[in-house]
Structures are given as structure tokens and as C-alpha cells.
Amino acid sequence: MLVFINFIAFLTVMGYAVYLFTNLVYSRILFIKLGKKSNLKEDTWKRVQEVLINVFGQRKLFKDKKSGLMHLVLFYTFFIIQVGLIELIIKGFIKGFEFPLGDEHKYFSLLQEWATFLMLLAVVYGFYRRYGEKVKRLQLKRDGKAAFVYIALGILTSSILLTLGFEKIMLEHEPNLAYAPFSGAIALLFSSIGSTAGTVLFYIFWWVHMITVFSFMVFVPQSKQAHELFAMFNIFFKKSGPVGKLRKIDFEDEEVEEYGVGKIESFTQRQLIDFYACAECGRCTNMCPASVTGKTLSPMQLIVKMRDHLTEKGAAITSRSPWMPSPIIGSSALSPGAAAQETASTLEMPNLIGDVITEEELWACTTCRNCEDQCPVGNEHVDKIIDLRRYLVMTEGSMPHEATRYFQNIERQSNPWGINRKERIKWREECDDLVVPTVNEVEEFDYLFWVGSMGSFDKRSQKIVQSFVKIMNAAGIRFAVLGNEERNSGDTARRMGNEFLFQQLCQENIVNFQALGVKKIVTIDPHAYNTFKHEYSEFGLEAEVYHHTELIWKWIQEGRIRPKKEVKESIAYHDSCYLGRYNNIFDIPRKILTSIPGVKILEIERNKEDAMCCGAGGGMMWIEETQGKRINVERVEQALQLSPTMIGSNCPYCLTMMSDGTKAKEVEEQVKTMDIAEIVEKSLFH
Template sequence: MQTSATFDPATVTRILFEGFPSFAIALFYLIGLTAVGAFAWGVYVQIRKYRRGQPLSKSFGKIDLQARFKDMVRVVLSHRTVARRDAAAGRAHRMIFYGFAVLFLGTATVTVDYDVTARFLGFHFWNGDFYLLFKLAMNLAGVSMIAGLIYMMVRRGWIKPPKLDYKRPDRQPGDPDYDRSGYRREDWAFLWTLVLIGITGFVLSALRLVWLQDRAVVWDTRWWSPVAALLAEMIKGVGVSASAAYAMRTGLWWFHGLLALTFIALIPYTKVKHIFTASGSLMMRDPLAAQRLPRVEPDSEKVGYKTITDFTWKHLLNLDACTKCGRCHEACPANAVGAPLSPRDVILSLREFANEALQKNALPDEVKLDVHGKDIGQVFMETVWSCRTCMACVEICPVAVEHVPIIVQMRRKLVEDGEMEPQVQKTLQAIHKNGNSFNESKRKRAAWTKPLPFQIKDARKEPVDLLWFVGDYASFDPRNQRVTQGFATLLHNAGIDFGLLYEGESNAGNDVRRVGEEGLYELLAENNIAMLGQSHFKRIVTTDPHSYNTIRNEYPDFGGKFEIEHYTSLVARMLSEGALEPRRKLGYRVTFHDPCHLGRFNKGYDAPRQILSAIGCELVDMPRSRDNSFCCGAGGGRIWMSDPVGKEKPSQNRMHEAARIEGLEVFVVCCPKDLTMFEDALKTSGYEGRFVVRELIELIAESLAQPAGDDPAEPGGVRAIAAA
């Protein structure tokens, strides 16, 4: 046997195809080129599919590809979206990703050295210290990838989190597209293929070490491949000779090579393509995907999504980016209460439909392109209308799939065709006629001001510092009117110069737009923008998160750029600056519900909590809070629709969560719709008397007022009401 002194360290390398005849090498290259050709054809088919979609709306804005690419790279490398709310899966995916990336780059490095620099430039760089470090890095990468894959196998096979159950809530057993076991098989095939590629790679290296054990340049440097070296020691230990190792290595080499080339060839046709589509989806992510829905272009011949070719190319890319991780499925409030909706299944259905219709050489006729209906791959009308547009799915998706905008685009077509619940249609007609969802006369919008002992300015007639955009529920709902009067009193007592639009205010249109009635939304937005433009004010405040969202994020597309804030940030600032001074600490044990349109949509998490702290409440957050808050069920126009009899409502589900907080006294909200939904749910879920639902404004008013005992008729009577 040679000793380490008999070889030049600079000659340490691995000669590819050692021991293979020329015809075998030629055959391998032929198979490799075939695999690359299959991959290239698959890429072409996918690009052709996306090109059959529509261009992006002008409202998407100018695309800065360089900035988007940098942001995508940061997200991919950090894995922050993958690790959110599932740290274990995030760690495992990170191990797989970085292991695979290093192995891929290593293989590419070998190819460049062998087929480019050596063949055409006459020099090798894959030797010496570089080669030794290369071997070590590849070993560690292989261990990382295999470990991550094994955890994912354990997760799917034994842990079995519910979000990975592909059972469909929008289909019944026996329906032709109910069974999604094919996805399960694809998942396992993906995991096993990568595991086998990794394991056979290690065994191949070990067999090569045993085969060439008499070469010091190979054997004496074996521990730079620690896993392969350990396996080699074990193989030698069981009596495998060098010649036997050579024979085994030859057969395994072909198995490993063909498996790897097959993997490459199938990338565009299987879930493996998410490596590229997920990156593309993240790169094209709209940071205001649900906060700011796209406009219907004035010259557009179609409204919404009727056929799969109506989808933008970006939304077609979103369909392929979905990794079936189930996080949107788990977060969806409609799915949680048994509605026939899973955001994941909507995306998968549309993906299956797109692949069937758009990957063919010629497009089928328009009837077969219709995504609405009851046929295989189509999305049911009941599914589309079950969505609360709460954005929980969009917010948690690790690959930036835009479920809500897609669903709203499908709703737009249903609305245009008149396919909606009669109550929704009546509500939209009422809004069109009177400017509010209560079908009340416009003159009654400010009727709540009459009992007040002071006059509120009309901002249309005289200038004010602060214009209060009140909203429908705060103006017309009797329970919310008391809260509205409380906020008016707070502003008046604080000496704030504020005013209203009175009957000049119309429904802001946030929920009208998310129902899918884009024409009515644009009418409302234009009317409100015109009225605001005629008024004199410095900034806007609103107690309605829904109005806040659309005025802040969507009115600018129609020329209405205004400075607006939700009342919680205004009050928090007044408390911190001393403009408001609580006269007593309330001492209540409370929990707080983050409204979707204030929290997830606009990141307004801190101000309400700062207020609760300032007025002396003990806050205990529910498990689902802040960006993981659970929708009350009112969004997306669902407050205008009847829920199925006998089914749990999202608001009741939320009450059950709150009731698990020991000693809870007050369930705090800061949205008029939340107050309506949760006070009703408190009664129907059986918790009336255990705790109360209160608007944050009511607690603020109680803290600012002189101590007056526990009078149930006053905001200060929380404990008395709960004990009654």
C-alpha cells in the first residue's frame, strides 16, 4: 500500500467515470441530454401556460425587478415565511433547502471542471485542498438534507398534523375529484427520491473508498468525507473485498445516476417545480394583495374571473407555487367551522383545472375553460361565497399565494351574473339607493348626534382639524350608536376640533368591493372622495377598520389620497402625550380581539394594547392573536348573509377560545362589526354572565369618568353585568 508520502497533495481529486468503458460514458451523456431535453420541454409548456393568462392590472404599479429579486432572495435564504407558526417544519425545510442547494452547486462545480475547464481550457481546479474542502461540504450537506427529509417523513407518516390531511371540505366522498390520494403519493415519492439520491450518494462514495483502498491518495484522505469513510469502514468490516465493492459500485452508480437524472427531467411536471414557482411567486408578491384589490380597467371587456384564461399570469403562477403545506387551510375561519371552503383546495382545484386546460397544444372551447360550476376541477359557488376575505390565508402563505384576490375576482363574475344570495343582492341595492347597508334614509345617518348635549360641526360647511368618517354600523346600529356617542363625547371633552360629513357620507365600500360588486364600489369611492375633497380638514379618523382599510389603501387608486388613522392610534397618542388622563385604573382581566382590517390588513396591533395598559387592564392574549387573529366572520359581506342553521359560526368559535382564559371579565373589541358579531355569539355560545363584550371606547370612557360604582346602565358596570 502507498503511504501519504508517495503522492503529491495537489493531485488529490476524484476522476469521474473511472472504470467505465467509453460506450457507457456515451450512454450516460445521451441519457443526461434526454433528461435535460425533457426538463426544457416541461419549462416551455409551463411558460406557455402562464402566457395564456392576462397581463397584470395597471394598478399593480411599476415593477422593479431588481428590488423584487433581492427581496425574494432574502426571504428564501432566511426561510422566515416557512418557519412562521411551524418552527420544526421550518428547521427541517431549511436543512433540506441548504443541503440540496450545496449538493446542486457541488454537482454543477464538477460539471464545470470536467466538461468545461478541463475539456476546453486544459486545466482542473477540482483538486488539492479545494477538493478536500469540497468533499467535506458535500458530506455535511448530504447529512443535512437527509435529516430534514427524514423528519418530514416522520411528520407525514406518524405526527400527521391535520393541515396535511387532504380531505376536501367542498366535495363529498364519491365525487370524482374528492380523492386526493395522488397528492399523498406524490409527496412520498418526492421525499423517497431525494432520500435515496442522498443515501446512494454516500454509499457510492463508501464503495469507491473500499474499491480503491490500496491508493493512498484515496484512502488516506477518506476522513474528509466522514460519512462515506464511516460507511467504508463498516463495509470493510463485514468482509466486502475491493473487487466486490467495484462490482457493487458499478450497479449502484447507474441506479443513482438514473434516479438523479429522472428527478431533473420531472421537475416541471411534479411538485419539485415549486423550487422555481415559489421563488417566482415571492418575487412577484404584492405587499397589499388583499388590502388593495385590483381595479377593473375602464376599457376591460370582462369583469372578474369566469374562465381560466381570465386569470392573470401571476395568479396562474400562484397556483403552481402552492406547496400544499396546509397553513391557509388551518388558518381559514370558514374551514374551521365546517364551511365548504379550504383556501388550499381552491388553489389546488384551479391548478388542476389550469394544467388540464392550458398545458395542451391547443386551447379547448370557452365552455370547457369555465372555472365555475360543479364539474371536475371547477369551484362551487357555495365555496366562493363562504370566504370572509379576512386575509388569514394570504398572510400566512409562505410562498405568497393570493387566495383572497383570486376569490374576489371569481365573485365579481358571480355578481355580474346575479349569482348571489338574495339578502346580499338586497343589501347592495340598499347601498346603491341610500348609501348605507341598513336601507335607511341618508338624512338619518347622523341621527345619533341628537341626544348629545353639544353640537358636532359639519365639515362640509366649516373647516375642522379632524374629520370623523363614522361608517354604517357605527351610525345606524342602536348598540353601536352608544359607542359612537361615547367617542364623540371623548373628542369633545378633549377639546378636539372635529366634524362629520353628516348625510354626505356614504358606505366606504370596503365590503362591497370584497363581495365582488366593483361597479358599486367605484361609485361609492368616487362619491366619498368628491365629498371629502369639498370639505376642509387636516386628517381623517374612523372607528371602523373596514372604512379605514379602503380609504387608506384603495381610495388613492381613484385619486383620493388622505391622511387617515384608526381611533386607537389617535387615543394612544393622546394618552401618551397627556391630552387624555385616566382618572382610575380599571383593573379588569381582559382579552383583546384584533380586527382583521386593523390588524392583519394594516398592522395596527400595538395601539389598542397600549390603551388597555394605560387604563389599567390586565391583558391576556388569546392563542390566536395579532397576525394570527381569528376572524369574527363578518368580513367579505358575510355579515349580510345567513349562516347555515346548526353550524358553528366563527364568532362562536372565538368565544370558546376566550372562555378558556381563567378569570376573564371583558372581551374587548374595537370594530363596530366585531361588537355586533361577538355580543350575539356570547349569548348563543352559552357564556353570557361569565364575561362581557365591550368596545374599547367604552372602557376608555369608564377610565376617564369619575368613579360611579357598578351601574349596569353605564360603561363602568362591567363586573355588575358579568355577575348578573
């Protein structure tokens, strides 16, 4: 009779918990479906590989080795313990039940005990990291839910061992410490209490475990632990292709009423999965240059705030409670997406931009992708920020005054300063001893050298251009420049949210390239390099695109150029975001520097994938920083910790920011700032 009552009670608790869990998960799926449909490539095998590497291999988590090991233990012991949970449940109804594994069951028992104990150790260590060691990124959100997770997991694991220990006393079994070391130790410790007390304590801890299991199951979908359900799908459905590639807007679609994202359901369904996949680990914010220097932007909080907004708005649209939803979707026959479009306008909800996310947050982003590179669940923050900027710029016409001036100058003169476009080739006047032909002055050329606005108009960047021209002349390269026919690449305009201006420039440039029969393009600008290589192809460009460091290294390998003269410099090398994290080019610049006699490379603490942005990306080169510390000064301070004689870079924007940083620190006389092309030129000719 007691067994029957126990069974009915268990089914009742489990049934209600499963009902709540199912409805909670289903509601989140409905909220995600409010978004626009995503057009994803059907590259299934590649997506499976990403899941294997990043979910089962836990690759991103090991960027923090201590945390990575802890999560690896939690991840795999969780699956092992779930198998044992089935046996443990049945033990509550059938005394002494064991899986029919015969003599091999002792090995199953040993695996279960060690998995449980290791999970308990991992939980204790996680608790210590957050509340003892007080790791900075784990203090970003303190709402008590993290403590609940540690307490629940602690109870889950310890109750397993206690249940198994008192079972041995209940059954009057002699504990085998070789195959049940932890529950066996508990049985020995309490062996004097007798089988009756052992039985009572067995069922007490059995129920403690079951109630904790089901409570945690209901808790998971409504907390950051939802990443346990959504992270795998988030990584599987992650946008394929080049990282950081932005969504194209079809301006010929007459049904579009607004450009960009002004309300949460205007994101794609793929983007909305990110919100529930977020683990709130703070890794993104910990590496964000804006956050590190005291700006209001926190990539983690950005995702969390939009997730909470989606849950609140989604519940209102679908008439479902965000935590205990009704099984009835509602009387509307509309699909979730259509219902959202019809219903959202009638809801009195906070504005996505202004109430949920501030404009200051959006304009603090440098689009460096450090947040995305760190994220263990594959969240993409930058494309959402750009979509929100697009709404501000193209729908609302709201932007910083510097952005307005930038767009006007690009539209009128095709450069950020508004300098007469006919002066774009003026830099060539200082190259009397060099061969710098325009496309109209030669019949054939192998490479079109895209000088860019920085190289054409900025005095400091012109020196990079001149150095690279000298290198090409020395290597015997047939190249040409567009001269005054060159326009802006449009990359910065796109990142600042003016997609219309970008597409206009993109199409004009492609028409020009095609008319000239351009097959290869080289540029000193990683931003132009990235957009030509990965984004122009969507609009019809068919050409090989190179960054100048790629070709310099190629020519060194071919013996076309030979850096011979000693350059006695200790160089703190700074990785450009758009060459590094966007295009995974880290080694080539270092190989070039290594090939130069006398050069000593100093690695800044944050280097390669973890390198901190100079502060110029995403249009921030043209927008004044009004909050916190200047990003370029922070980056220069990191470099100065190595006591270098020079800071090296591979980008005109980075060079400008590093130069301004050394001036701000009043060390410009002691620490020079140079591009790799300039350093190579010194070794070739000086």
C-alpha cells in the same frame, strides 16, 4: 470501452431527462402566458429584498418552527449538494476524480458529507411529520406524490454516501473518518468485500443516484415540487403596494365583454404564477376560519383545483400534453394570450365556476387574509376569490339573496338595512352633553369623523361612537361629521364582488371630501379605514386617514387625555383582520390597554398576525352561515379558554360578532364585550 459505454448511456439518459424537463417547464410558462398581462411597478430593489427575506431567509416558513428548520436545512443543503453532484458525475468516467482543490479538498468533502447527512435527517423527519406525527395540515391532500418525494430524496442522499463509500473500497483508499465520516464508515463496514465488488457496487449506486436525479427532475414540474422553480419568481413578481389591495376595473373600456373572472385565462399572468408556486403545505387551509369551522372552502384546494384546470385547459389550447409536451407549439401564428381567446370558446372544458370551483366556496371567504399571511411562497388567494365573485355578481347576476338585498339597500338608502338615509344623524340625539358638529355647522375642522353605517344605525355600535366623541371632546379635538350627507364607504360591496357599486360610492365620497376640503379622516371602522387609506387614493383621494385607536394612543402620548381611573378587567384582546393583517397595527391597541390602570391583557392563542377572523369580513356580516360551525362562536370559545372578564376589540363588526358569540355561549353576563374607545372612556370619566 466500458467507460465509453457508460458515458454514452449517461448522456442518453441525461439528454432525454433534460428534454422532458425543459418542455414541461416551457409548457407551464406558456400556460401562465395565457393570462392577461399584469401591470407591475418597477420597484426592482424592493422585490429583490422580498426574495432575500422570504426565499433565502425562509421567513414565512418559521411560522411553524419545526417545519421551518427542516425546510431551511433542505434548502441550503440542496445547493451544497448540487456542487458535489458535478464531481460525482465525473467520478463515473474518471476513476478517483476530485476537484483540483489540493489539500483543501478534504474540507469540501467534509462539507458535502455533512450536507448530505443533514438533508437525509431532514427527509426522515419530514416523513415522520406526515406519516408518523400526522400533522393535520399535511393530511389535506393524499395522492402518493408526497411519499414519492420523501422516497426519492431518501434515495438521492443515501446513494451519495453509498457511492462515495464504495469508491474508497474500489480505489483501496484508507477512509479518513475526520473528513469523510459517513462514507468512511460505510467503507469500513464493507471493507472485506474487495476492490472488484467495491467497483461493481460503486457503479450500481452511481447509476441509482443518476437515475433518481433525472427522474426527480422530470417529476418536479408536474407536481407540487414545481414550487421549487416558481416560488422565487412568484415572490419577486408579487403585487406591490398595500396588502390586499384589489385590482381596479375600467368600466369605460368598451372592449370588455365580461366583468370579473369567469374563465381561467381571465386571471392576470401574475395571478396564474401562484398556481404553480403552491407547495400544497396546507398552512393556508389550516388557518382559514371558514375551513376550520367546517365550510367547503379550502384555500389550498382552491389553488390546486385551479392549477389543474389551467394545466388541462392550457394543454388543450396550446396542443401540448401537460406531462410530456411536444416541442412544437402548433401551427397557429397567434400569441399564447390571443390563441387562448380564440380557442378557449371552442373547447369543451369544465366551467371554472360551478365545475371546478363551487359558489359555496366563494361565498364562504371572509377575506381575512390569514391564508396569504401564512403562505411561504407569497400566494394571494383573496383577490382571486373577489375576481370570481365579481363575475358572479356583475356578469352572471348570481349571488346569495342576502347579498342582493344588501346591494339594493346600499343603492337606495346607502346603508345595509335600508333604513331611511335621513336617520343617519339620529344617533346624535342621545349626545346632549357632547359637542358633535356636522360639517355644515362649523367653519373649520381638523378631522372628519367618518361614523360609518354601523356607527350610525346599529344601536350597539353607536355606543362606540359616543365614547370616541367623548374622548375627542376631552382631548380638545376640532372635528365634524357628515351627518345625513354621509354615504357608505363601499368597502363591503367591493369585497362582495360589486365593483361598480363600490366605484360609484367611492367617486361620490371623494367629490364630497374635496368640496369640503377634507385633509384628515378618522373612523372607528377598520374596513372603511383600509379602503380610504389604500384604495380611494387610486380614484383621487388625497387625505390622511386614521383609525380611532391610532389617535387615542397619539393623544395619550401628547397628554391630551390621561386614563386615570382603574378598570379592573382581564381582557382577552381580539385583533381585527383589517386593522391587523391588512395594516399591521397590532401594538397600538395593546399599548392603549396597558396605559389603563387595572387592565390585564390576555393573549388569545391565535393572536396578532395569526388572529382568527370574527366571521364578519368579506360581506359575511350580511350573509347567513349555512355550513358548519359559526365562526364567531369558534372565536369566542378561543377567548373563553383564558377565563376573561371582558373581550376587547377595535371594530364595530368584530364587537357585534363577539357579542353574538357570548350570547350563543350564554356567558354575556359574565363576559362583557367592549371596544377600546369604550374602555378608555371608562378610565377617563367613570
